[in-house]
Amino acid sequence: MKTLILGLGNPILSDDSVGLRVARALEGRLNEQGVTVMETSVVGLGLLDLLTGYDRAIIIDAIQTVGGKAGQIYRLAPDAFHFTRHAAPPHDVNLATALELGSRLGLALPRQIVIFAIEVADASTFGEECTPEVMRAIPVCAEMVVEELNGNHISST
Amino acid sequence: MKKITIDPITRLEGHGKIEIFLNEEGDVENAYLQIPELRGFERFCEGRPLEEMPRITPRICGVCPEAHHMASTKATDAVYHVDPPPVAKKLRELFYSAHMIHSHIAHFYALAAPDFVLGPASDPAQRNILGLIARVGLEVGREVIKHRAYAQDIQAAIGGKATHPVCGLPGGMSKALTEEERRDFEEKAKSLVEFAKFSLKLFDDVVLANKEYLDLIVGDVYTMSSYYMGLVDANNKVNFYDGDIRVVDPEGKEFAKFKPADYLQHVAEHTEPWSYLKFPFLKRVGWKGLAEGRESGVYRVNSLARLNVADGMATPLAQAEYEKMYQALGGKPVHATLAFHWARLIELLYAAERLLELCRDREITDPGVRILPTATPDEGVGVVEAPRGTLFHHYQTDDRGLIKKVNLIVATAHNNPAMNMAIRKAAQRLIKKGKVTEGLLNMVEMAFRAYDPCMACATHSLPGQMPLEVVIRDSRGDVVKRLSQHLHPKPLGI
Numbered sequence: 177m178k179t180l181i182l183g184l185g186n187p188i189l190s191d192d193s194v195g196l197r198v199a200r201a202l203e204g205r206l207n208e209q210g211v212t213v214m215e216t217s218v219v220g221l222g223l224l225d226l227l228t229g230y231d232r233a234i235i236i237d238a239i240q241t242v243g244g245k246a247g248q249i250y251r252l253a254p255d256a257f258h259f260t261r262h263a264a265p266p267h268d269v270n271l272a273t274a275l276e277l278g279s280r281l282g283l284a285l286p287r288q289i290v291i292f293a294i295e296v297a298d299a300s301t302f303g304e305e306c307t308p309e310v311m312r313a314i315p316v317c318a319e320m321v322v323e324e325l326n327g328n329h330i331s332s333t
Numbered sequence: 334m335k336k337i338t339i340d341p342i343t344r345l346e347g348h349g350k351i352e353i354f355l356n357e358e359g360d361v362e363n364a365y366l367q368i369p370e371l372r373g374f375e376r377f378c379e380g381r382p383l384e385e386m387p388r389i390t391p392r393i394c395g396v397c398p399e400a401h402h403m404a405s406t407k408a409t410d411a412v413y414h415v416d417p418p419p420v421a422k423k424l425r426e427l428f429y430s431a432h433m434i435h436s437h438i439a440h441f442y443a444l445a446a447p448d449f450v451l452g453p454a455s456d457p458a459q460r461n462i463l464g465l466i467a468r469v470g471l472e473v474g475r476e477v478i479k480h481r482a483y484a485q486d487i488q489a490a491i492g493g494k495a496t497h498p499v500c501g502l503p504g505g506m507s508k509a510l511t512e513e514e515r516r517d518f519e520e521k522a523k524s525l526v527e528f529a530k531f532s533l534k535l536f537d538d539v540v541l542a543n544k545e546y547l548d549l550i551v552g553d554v555y556t557m558s559s560y561y562m563g564l565v566d567a568n569n570k571v572n573f574y575d576g577d578i579r580v581v582d583p584e585g586k587e588f589a590k591f592k593p594a595d596y597l598q599h600v601a602e603h604t605e606p607w608s609y610l611k612f613p614f615l616k617r618v619g620w621k622g623l624a625e626g627r628e629s630g631v632y633r634v635n636s637l638a639r640l641n642v643a644d645g646m647a648t649p650l651a652q653a654e655y656e657k658m659y660q661a662l663g664g665k666p667v668h669a670t671l672a673f674h675w676a677r678l679i680e681l682l683y684a685a686e687r688l689l690e691l692c693r694d695r696e697i698t699d700p701g702v703r704i705l706p707t708a709t710p711d712e713g714v715g716v717v718e719a720p721r722g723t724l725f726h727h728y729q730t731d732d733r734g735l736i737k738k739v740n741l742i743v744a745t746a747h748n749n750p751a752m753n754m755a756i757r758k759a760a761q762r763l764i765k766k767g768k769v770t771e772g773l774l775n776m777v778e779m780a781f782r783a784y785d786p787c788m789a790c791a792t793h794s795l796p797g798q799m800p801l802e803v804v805i806r807d808s809r810g811d812v813v814k815r816l817s818q819h820l821h822p823k824p825l826g827i
Binding site for chain 2: 186187188189216217218219220221222224225269273276277280281283300301302303
């Protein structure tokens with residue numbers, strides 16, 4: 177099974193970089209096992225190019241939710257974002273729309289996609305550091321990704 | 334009528350917001366667009382080497398990193414007082430044409446077309462690129478993805494990376510184009526010209542052939558009289574990469590034409606307490622508030638603005654489409670905001686034709702792509718037309734080339750006054766007696782979607798791009814309706 181671990185984020189926008197950092201933490205460890213680990217800053221339709229050709233993908237990204245606590249980690253299916261199709265995202269399509277478009281067009285997209293999302297405190301200030309709670313979540317999330325690869329799902333409480 | 338004051342708490346955090354205030358009759362008293370801004374960019378840049386700026390600034394934007402890369406690279410040329418060799422300029426323009434194509438395809442098919450193909454008041458669950466291809470066919474969807482990928486391949490090959498290019502250096506480019514690449518790009522460019530022609534045909538069939546849509550485009554709801562700004566070449570034709578900045582007045586007459594380095598003599602910025610983003614205006618006209626017409630310094634940038642300021646397009650097929658548009662919409666300038674979409678497709682064709690011309694340029698594979706800068710760096714301005722409008726990068730350095738000061742004016746800022754006015758006008762015309770439907774709100778959003786503003790788009794956080802919130806308040810300031818995209822997932826037990 178061809179697996180892709182994809183960290184998303186902006187490396188110079190404080191906590192927004194967290195997905196990239198989790199991917200980086202896993203790079204040396206997982207590349208040996210034949211898993212591809214990638215860091216990227218692309219969004220929307222551009223993600224289709226990266227996901228095509230893999231059987232399974234684990235995506236790691238930052239998230240901001242109403243009342244969320246920085247450092248919290250969520251395990252989500254792409255379905256979790258379906259409702260966002262209804263509103264008007266500026267610029268590009270969101271992940272759910274991109275995936276559905278890809279599948280309707282017959283692209284070879286992963287059959288399994290899991291998203292690990294880390295609640296962030298500050299993703300709107302330029303800087304090369306994460307906030308402390310988010311920093312602490314990085315090794316925790318990395319372990320969760322490894323567990324996920326080993327077939328052990330961690331469920332939400 | 335009750336006077337509305339905006340509470341400072343309405344300053345938003347993290348997402349864009351349209352706020353609509355109703356009066357006691359339930360009609361629209363006022364409407365505002367608020368755009369979140371990322372913080373600390375200038376401080377982040379201070380003290381860093383100038384030549385890092387073309388690699389840092391693309392990170393500001395999630396969708397037009399290439400525009401920032403080019404404006405920044407041109408600014409570094411200016412700071413070092415170095416004029417790149419002709420082949421380097423051509424190679425940059427080739428790269429940049431591919432970027433315009435990439436961006437315009439995504440905007441039209443993912444954002445603009447669904448409003449027309451599915452209808453402005455259609456079910457929002459259908460009004461997206463998926464609904465679009467369900468209507469016009471999977472084959473069109475495949476062509477969209479294929480041609481977007483062609484443009485992306487060209488950007489990535491020259492840029493040196495899939496996104497966030499690293500090719501531009503002060504004085505030129507990092508590497509020359511090989512003959513093999515050139516041949517590949519030429520084939521892709523040919524196909525892109527055909528695809529651009531197809532896209533205009535689709536627009537013709539779906540939008541222009543429908544009288545209701547044509548009325549919507551030229552109607553009062555989406556029409557606004559303003560000045561326009563954009564880059565033009567030596568013949569006053571549209572150019573995305575280089576040239577002088579031309580401004581025309583609301584009657585279409587040249588108001589100003591200046592070198593990019595002189596922008597501060599022409600543009601000033603007004604601030605409002607309720608907005609992070611400033612309100613640029615033409616200095617010589619002055620700030621008269623969010624007002625239309627010749628007496629107000631409000632100007633617009635983006636596709637239609639570029640066509641309005643120019644005397645035409647520099648390539649034959651695009652020129653024919655240019656003439657057709659102005660003939661259909663009653664001559665220059667066109668003030669119809671929804672015509673931004675039409676103008677964008679004409680630009681798509683121009684960009685594809687120009688790409689093909691450059692791929693066939695005898696000099697394009699010349700290896701001498703850089704002149705090493707030798708002058709002492711101090712200060713400089715770089716400008717390109719980003720897909721969404723004129724983009725200024727202005728840097729000052731010390732004599733070692735370390736950044737002292739940075740000033741950027743991005744397209745979304747230029748259009749900030751106009752977008753606020755466009756939303757207010759659409760809301761006032763469409764929302765009456767407190768009747769607010771999702772279809773009407775989408776039609777209000779269409780007024781700003783034409784501009785495709787950047788909502789702190791450098792942020793990648795889920796749910797994917799900045800969500801937009803629409804809030805309607807009654808005459809007491811109470812919220813009567815709120816549309817937004819919030820997530821409530823459960824955290825993992827750790």
